[in-house]
Amino acid sequence: MKPSPFMLQSWPNAIVHIDGDAFFASCEQSVHSELKGRPVITGAERNIVASMSYEAKARGIKRATPIWEAKKICPEVVILPSDYETYSLISKRMFSILRRFTPTVEESSIDEGFADIKGLRRLYRKGYEDIARDIQRTIERELDLTVSVGLSLTKTLAKLAAKFEKPRGFTSIKGRYVHEFLTKVPVGDVCGIGPNTTALLNKRGVFTALDYAMRPVSWAKQLLGKIGVELWHELRGEMAYGLNTEKKESYQAISKTKTFTPPSKSYDYVKAQLFRNTESAFIKLRRYKQRAQRFIIYLRTQEFASRGMQADLNRPTIAPQEAFRLIEELLRAVYVPEVLYRATGIVLTRLEDDNEVQFDLFEDPVRVVAMRRLSHGIDEINKAYGKHTVFAGSGLFLKRQQRGTILDRNTSGTVPELSPDLGGRHAVPERKQKLLPGETARQHLNVPLWQIKI
DNA sequence: TCTGGGGTCCTAGGACCC
DNA sequence: TCTGGGGTCCTAGGACCC
Numbered sequence: 255m256k257p258s259p260f261m262l263q264s265w266p267n268a269i270v271h272i273d274g275d276a277f278f279a280s281c282e283q284s285v286h287s288e289l290k291g292r293p294v295i296t297g298a299e300r301n302i303v304a305s306m307s308y309e310a311k312a313r314g315i316k317r318a319t320p321i322w323e324a325k326k327i328c329p330e331v332v333i334l335p336s337d338y339e340t341y342s343l344i345s346k347r348m349f350s351i352l353r354r355f356t357p358t359v360e361e362s363s364i365d366e367g368f369a370d371i372k373g374l375r376r377l378y379r380k381g382y383e384d385i386a387r388d389i390q391r392t393i394e395r396e397l398d399l400t401v402s403v404g405l406s407l408t409k410t411l412a413k414l415a416a417k418f419e420k421p422r423g424f425t426s427i428k429g430r431y432v433h434e435f436l437t438k439v440p441v442g443d444v445c446g447i448g449p450n451t452t453a454l455l456n457k458r459g460v461f462t463a464l465d466y467a468m469r470p471v472s473w474a475k476q477l478l479g480k481i482g483v484e485l486w487h488e489l490r491g492e493m494a495y496g497l498n499t500e501k502k503e504s505y506q507a508i509s510k511t512k513t514f515t516p517p518s519k520s521y522d523y524v525k526a527q528l529f530r531n532t533e534s535a536f537i538k539l540r541r542y543k544q545r546a547q548r549f550i551i552y553l554r555t556q557e558f559a560s561r562g563m564q565a566d567l568n569r570p571t572i573a574p575q576e577a578f579r580l581i582e583e584l585l586r587a588v589y590v591p592e593v594l595y596r597a598t599g600i601v602l603t604r605l606e607d608d609n610e611v612q613f614d615l616f617e618d619p620v621r622v623v624a625m626r627r628l629s630h631g632i633d634e635i636n637k638a639y640g641k642h643t644v645f646a647g648s649g650l651f652l653k654r655q656q657r658g659t660i661l662d663r664n665t666s667g668t669v670p671e672l673s674p675d676l677g678g679r680h681a682v683p684e685r686k687q688k689l690l691p692g693e694t695a696r697q698h699l700n701v702p703l704w705q706i707k708i
Numbered sequence: 709t710c711t712g713g714g715g716t717c718c719t720a721g722g723a724c725c726c
Numbered sequence: 727t728c729t730g731g732g733g734t735c736c737t738a739g740g741a742c743c744c
Contacts, residue, residue, distance in 0.1 A: 302712055318712060363715095363744055448742045480718070481741095511713055558711075599713090 259468065262407065262429030262491045268372045268382040269497075270389060271404040271412035272352065274345075274365030275421035278305035280399040281341045282334055287398075293328055297321070298335040305336075308421055341365075344397060351392050355385065360497040368409055368497050383426045390424060407432070409495045410488035413445050414463070432491050436464035446485055451478065463489055504544055504605065510535040511599035517556045519594055524553065525585055528598040529574075532581055535602050536574040540633055545570035546602035549577055551584045556594040563588050564601075572608055573625040 274280060278296045283289045293313055297304030303324055306315045313328040324331055345364045352359045358370035371385050378385050386405040393401050402423040404415025411432065415425040418435075427435045441463050442452035458477070460466050466474070467489040474482040484494040510531040518524060528551060539546055547570040552562025563584045571577060581600070 297712090300712065304712090316709095318709085366744080446742070450741065506716070507714090509714060513712065597712095 256433075258430055258433050260429070260432055260490045262432060264428045264430065265372070265382055265407070266429065266491065267407045267493055268370070268374075269406060269409055269412040269493075270369045270371055270386045271409070271416040272348070272367050272369070272389070272393070273402045273404070273413075273416045273420070274348070275400045275402055276305055276307050276311070277345075277365035277399075278336060278341055279307035279310070281344045282337070283307060284344065284398040285340060289332055293331045294334065295321070295324055295331055296334045296336045298333045300336075344399070347397055348393055348401075351396060352389065354392075355389055358497050358499055360499055361502065368412065370497050386426065387424060394422075407491040408488040408493050409497070410445060410485060411435075411491065414439055414443060417443065429491055432489075433464055433467070436467060436489060437462055439463040441466050444485060444489065446481055503542075504607065505542060506605065507601050507603040508535050508538050508542075508544075508546070508605070509599060509601040510538075511597055513554075513597040515596075517594040517596040519592060521589055521591070524589065524595050524598060525582065528553075528581065528585055528600060529578065531598055531600045532574050532577065535600055536572065536577075536629070537633065539602055539605070540572050540608075540629060543608050544605045545572045545608040546577075547571075547604035547606075548602070549581055549584070550601040550603065551581055551588065552599045552601075553585075553588055553595050554597040554599070556596050558596075561588055562599075566604065570604065570606055570608075571625070573629045575628065576625055 279294045282294055282296060283292075289307075291309060292307070293310035293315070294307040295303045295305065295310050295315060298321060301321050303315060303317055303319050303321065306317070306324075310324070310328065310331055313331070315324045315327055315331065321333060325333070341364060345361075349359060349361050349367055352367060352369045356369050356371050356374060360368040362368065369389070371382060374385055375381060378388075380388075382405060386403055390401060390403045393399075400422040402416045402420045402425075404412040404418065404423075404425050404427075406412040406415050406427040407429060411427055414435075415427050416423065418425040418438075439462060440452075441447055441455050441460055442449070444463055444466075447455070454477070455461075455466065460469065467486060469486075471483060471486050474486040478485075487494040512527060512531050514523075514527055536546075548564060548566045550562055550564035552560050554560045565580055565584055567577065567580065
């Protein structure tokens with residue numbers, strides 16, 4: 255073996271990556287032991303395979319295949335709806351086991367995490383590899399499911415290591431062997447390098463992770479910018495990413511998308527779909543005790559073109575009833591008759607913690623409070639009787655007048671009512687339109703009241 | 709691979725201000 | 727008609743991940 259070009263010590267850092275094996279399906283097999291050894295898939299509620307056990311994978315079932323197809327491939331497969339409550343609980347237990355070993359733990363997703371175990375050798379009187387194996391064994395014993403473990407000098411390397419052998423794998427890469435390992439890694443396997451970047455790198459003659467790490471850093475920066483430099487260091491065993499140990503308590507955005515079959519041209523149908531998505535998004539919003547101010551809606555056509563618009567309320571809300579009118583206006587602007595649509599989506603953003611109620615000037619406090627109580631009441635009922643037991647009747651709220659709920663971000667200081675005469679007064683300056691050559695959809699949709707997102 | 713759903717982060721460039 | 731520099735904030739869009 256050639257000596258390492260990276261001049262690394264064995265363990266300048268020790269990062270462990272834990273990756274649950276077929277996590278959702280494994281959780282089901284853990285909870286229902288009679289499912290052990292049998293092909294299991296989850297995702298029944300969406301009619302698409304979300305996760306499959308290794309037994310199901312061995313029979314040729316892949317992620318995102320339709321359930322009916324999975325059944326055809328493997329008639330004896332056990333099909334289950336996703337039970338996120340249970341998966342989350344097991345995930346929490348997994349991370350609490352990790353925290354028994356070290357407080358420096360990052361929960362990257364429900365089934366994946368990092369632990370920084372540098373400096374623990376003295377405490378446990380054993381090497382890093384043995385500590386990492388202890389973690390793996392403890393999880394397996396206590397949770398009755400398996401994880402794959404990677405140990406290396408950086409997050410990027412640890413993650414590649416964990417992926418190297420699955421399921422129940424254990425891969426350790428110490429400093430001296432980093433370059434050797436990287437010869438076996440296609441550059442597209444590196445976390446952060448997706449299909450587009452892979453294609454670009456291939457055109458530049460970079461195929462393995464080692465090819466990449468051996469280029470000058472200036473080359474990486476020029477081609478891929480900040481991320482390019484960070485990954486370059488990470489692959490060479492130099493930490494560019496620390497562990498984010500904060501627990502996730504809030505979101506940047508909450509979205510709901512739903513594809514419907516068959517596709518539809520009907521305005522009313524599309525609207526009903528969008529409103530249902532909106533309600534679901536708000537339910538999640540309230541579950542996380544947040545409120546939203548900005549709403550982005552989009553429609554996807556049969557040809558997979560997406561077009562959408564966004565607008566803000568003049569204060570954040572937890573009640574869909576306060577957003578429906580605005581959302582319908584957005585929908586009207588985006589919807590084109592005689593076009594076949596296959597999906598609607600909504601994104602709630604500009605989120606903040608829903609602590610105390612803030613009243614807008616001139617707003618009726620009684621009404622705001624009533625709206626909040628209504629929403630929480632609906633949550634209670636739906637909790638008891640099932641999701642969407644109580645839902646918005648589209649005809650009802652359309653008649654309701656809402657005053658001053660739309661903030662025009664194109665002007666400062668004024669909060670105009672939504673009315674037809676805004677057209678001329680708030681026309682977008684011509685210069686602004688000139689800035690967007692070739693973006694016909696945007697120009698077509700240029701309604702002054704909102705910013706537009708394609 | 710003709711395509712489900714829910715997220716995050718980065719960047720270029722415009723607006724606006726001094 | 728031509729013409730400064732710099733800072734901050736925001737947006738739209740792209741890319742990526744599970």
